[in-house]
Amino acid sequence: MGVIRVAGLRKTYGTVNAVDGMAFDVDRGEVYGFLGPNGAGKTTTIRVLTGQIEPDAGDVSVLGTDPVADPIETRRQVGILPEQESPPSFLTPREYLAFVGEVRGLDPDRVAERTDAWAERLGFESKLDTLHTDLSRGQQQKVMIAQAFVHEPDVVFIDEPLANLDPLVQEQVKRFLVSYAADDNAVFVSTHNIDVAEEICTRVGIVADGQLVAERSLADDATDESLLDLFLDRVEGEDARDTPALEQLQT
Numbered sequence: 001m002g003v004i005r006v007a008g009l010r011k012t013y014g015t016v017n018a019v020d021g022m023a024f025d026v027d028r029g030e031v032y033g034f035l036g037p038n039g040a041g042k043t044t045t046i047r048v049l050t051g052q053i054e055p056d057a058g059d060v061s062v063l064g065t066d067p068v069a070d071p072i073e074t075r076r077q078v079g080i081l082p083e084q085e086s087p088p089s090f091l092t093p094r095e096y097l098a099f100v101g102e103v104r105g106l107d108p109d110r111v112a113e114r115t116d117a118w119a120e121r122l123g124f125e126s127k128l129d130t131l132h133t134d135l136s137r138g139q140q141q142k143v144m145i146a147q148a149f150v151h152e153p154d155v156v157f158i159d160e161p162l163a164n165l166d167p168l169v170q171e172q173v174k175r176f177l178v179s180y181a182a183d184d185n186a187v188f189v190s191t192h193n194i195d196v197a198e199e200i201c202t203r204v205g206i207v208a209d210g211q212l213v214a215e216r217s218l219a220d221d222a223t224d225e226s227l228l229d230l231f232l233d234r235v236e237g238e239d240a241r242d243t244p245a246l247e248q249l250q251t
């Protein structure tokens, strides 16, 4: 049974159908990629699944909890790395991760251990006691990655995981995400980057106009059709190669 389940999900903002009949399931052991152009409805779907907004219709469940009925329990159970979010400017990474651990009900000594382990893994040990406001964008992104995993959640939602990271750290984070999912967890990644999706995902859902328009398992080489070709076929039609949506996917 899927640890993330979505059926008939709809969400409108005024006259905009941001999510319009979205449906998919994600199992343990998967890095599931949510791939689509700007405005396709990816962030809105994640916000519903993480108990941040209420949908207009649909059934959703995360680790057996309904995020609409019980958003607090959902947020306690999952890890979230929102798009373009920064850690609080007035705290240091050590203070922030201690705070996150406390909110998640973790033992402070355990959080301190994990903080050191994450700082070492991502290379911000020397910045643990520096205010976030004095960190670079990439260093802040590393702290945001650490906060999503500090309570070792079974399901993690990540919007553009590699934003602002240097190539070396990108490789480390990609490898970590793959190994984290393989450890019987589920990693849900929203991205524009088709190469990253192809590299780390076990399965990819292509999103357009608020719907899942195609799904592809990448765990085996069952097909020769590339993800890019699938995207072009399902989302953009035959004249797609010059479209803005394709440019977004390639950036």
Ligand SMILES: Nc1ncnc2c1ncn2[C@@H]1O[C@H](COP(=O)(O)OP(=O)(O)OP(=O)(O)O)[C@@H](O)[C@H]1O
Residues within 6 Å of the ligand: 013, 016, 017, 018, 019, 036, 037, 038, 039, 040, 041, 042, 043, 044, 045, 083
């Ligand atoms: N709070 C809001 N109020 C009004 N419209 C919104 C709001 N949030 C999103 N939308 C609209 O809903 C649609 C889907 O947006 P969403 O952010 O879910 O897309 P996305 O796939 O995450 O895009 P991107 O890749 O650019 O982050 C867009 O047309 C967007 O303008």
